[in-house]
Amino acid sequence: MPAEVKNQKFSMLFHWFDQGGDNMLTHDDFLAMGELFATLSQPGDHENAAAMKKAFEEWWRVLLEHGDANGDGQIDHEEFLALMKATVTAPEHFEKAVLAIADALMRALDTNHDGVLSKDEYVRMYDALGIPPEHSGDAFQRLDLDGNGVLSHDEFRSAITEFYLSSDENAPGNWLIGPIRQG
Template sequence: MKPLLRHRIDATFAHYDVDGNGVIELADFYALANRLLKAFGEPASSERGRELVEAYDGFWDTLVEHCDADRDGLISPREYQEAMVVAFADGGAFDVVFPEVVASLLAIADTNGDGRVDAAEFGVLLKARGLSEAECGLAFTHLDTDGDGAVSVREYVAAVKDYYTNSSQDTPGSWLYPASLQPA
């Protein structure tokens, strides 16, 4: 695996390992969902809140299916590294489940209800994931590939797939987590 792709996978592992205990587990996914709900002021009991949590449950199930080689309910860094490029490059279940997760994320992010996720709304989403204001602006500019002033489900899903499969630093996926562009 090329060093940049390995670094990107390691960076997203760290993002998913919310409690920093060295493994990804279901509690981490609930913590991520709760962090996003809190950032947008959306109660978990609302329809959109429930949809986000259900989407994260589905994504967790898919992640475990593809990454948890020893079936212990925990995903180690090695398991994650070995599975992610194949899972995104080959598609399969990720091509079905991941767009659902993204659709739920963007529905929560669409705080003004206009059916679009503009730069300000997308910034709240990325700040909840730990990006700076400047990184949010850069990411939005590069992910809005059609230049319509919004990030769509299609654009976001394409950027994530690009992030995991393309070792170039000049593609939209390179800006999904701008701080992770260069290996440490």
């Protein structure tokens, strides 16, 4: 049911971001996500590490500012789904939070600096970020829209954009962090 697809994707995201596992998102969770993503950058690559941490800070700032209705300094599951649909995916926030992470992540993962992601470079993301790796091959194939065996910057960006913005249950970008759990 297409209307449900975004809820399922954002629900997966909520549980992934909830690094403390208490079913609430806090500033600490976003600091932890920033640290986790920063581990993907190469030793000495402070620029991309800092860019990812900054983007997670921005993401948290947007959530707190626009969605903490009861002012307890935490974002619960319902608050998160509403915020993701209405606020984080608004163009002015999407660029600074989501796409800023995407661009720095792509540069960090591209370890041989050829401007594209090979399957090996892509799969490293799964291991490091705690995403179950068993579907990574399948995901890679779907995201490689022109089928040339590597992910271009555009393919990576469009996967991330689709993940956040598409209500189509068959959108390739839905596979970004694994298959959407049904039900």
